Amino acid sequence: MTTLQITRSADVLPAEEVAALTPLIEDIQRLKVERNAIVAAHNYMTPDIYHLAADITGDSLALAQLALDTDADVIVLAGVHFMAETAKLINPEKTVLIPDLAAGCSLADGITGADVRRLKEEHPGVPVVTYVNTSADVKAESDITCTSSNAVAVVESLGVDRVIFTPDQYLGRWVATQTDTDVILWEGSCIVHERFTGEEIAQHRMTLGDIPVIAHPECPPDVLAEADFVGSTHAMIEWVTTRQPDKVMMLTECSMADNVAEATPNTEYVRPCNLCPYMKRITLDNIRASLETMTHSVEIAPEVADRARRAVMRMLEVGRKD
Ligand code: 13P
Ligand code: SF4
DSSP states (O other): OEEEEEEEEGGGGGGGHHHHHHHHHHHHHHHHHTTTTTEETTTTTTTIIIIIIIIIIEEEHHHHHHHHHOOSSEEEEEOOHHHHHHHHHHTTTEEEEEOOOOOOOHHTTOOOOHHHHHHHHSTTTEEEEEEESSOHHHTTSEEEETTTTHHHHHHHHHOSSSEEESSBHHHHHHHHHHSSSSEEEOOOOOTTTTOOOOHHHHHHHHHOOOOOOEOTTTTHHHHHHTTTEOOOOHHHHHHHHHHSSSSEEEESHHHHHHHHHOOOOEEEEEEEOOOOOTTTGGOHHHHHHHHHHHHBBBOOHHHHHHHHHHHHHHHHHOOOOO
């Protein structure tokens, strides 16, 4: 059984750590002004990035929507590559930077555009719903994208009996439990969320007592069966900030509990601490370097971008549903 990590708001970003980071943060703030740039950070960034460097924080959908709204010329995407690519698709006029090209995603790595073309040949006429955790090539072969915040609504928006759902088998299985639509799955998974098991959660619950469990829908079905609430990172944050429970087990990437702890000072976060090695490629140092050298600028071939953009914009019309 994995050891549990316990976090309270006072443990996150002690004053000495903030003081030591101040010169670096000042460099980042200065460069943001010089470049007319913003730092958009996913909820899984470390607390130093989330609290000290980010102008906007959020889930995958919020980071996609921001690309429509911002006046900045440059977006530094403190997240993973597919998020930067999505921002670039939505707003090709802007420079979108990812501080480390190795910030990938196991879901995005597990499927190609050719795979989706094969699925469409096997299931002619069945629309393809694709999780945003994919490359632009995969999005270009899809009818519509979704995030964890609107996957059910996106599937239902199509008004069909069957969809092909790629690439996350667990999100797809969860969607299938929430709709009357049949879901043809691709067997992809997230290396962070697939590590949780229903058995370990049940065992922890026996020792911890009646602690509420909230989980991301990328977790396997036996984990979701143990959860009191299932939702996107945004929805999980809403859940804890609204309820302010004494204790909660939050089953998602470990840094998120650190980030939300400040807004929920009376809550103790207890969880098996699984970190995303891709998200953890992003650091304050490489955010500063990214702004200094304007690297790595995301570029997408126009013939791919046009088709991928259609699938993303169609999702944005459905909007947030959590
Ligand atoms: P959210 O869209 O819920 O933030 O999830 C993104 C992600 O990568 C989860 O692992
Ligand atoms: Fe991909 Fe999982 Fe990391 Fe999210 S947590 S970026 S889905 S590997």
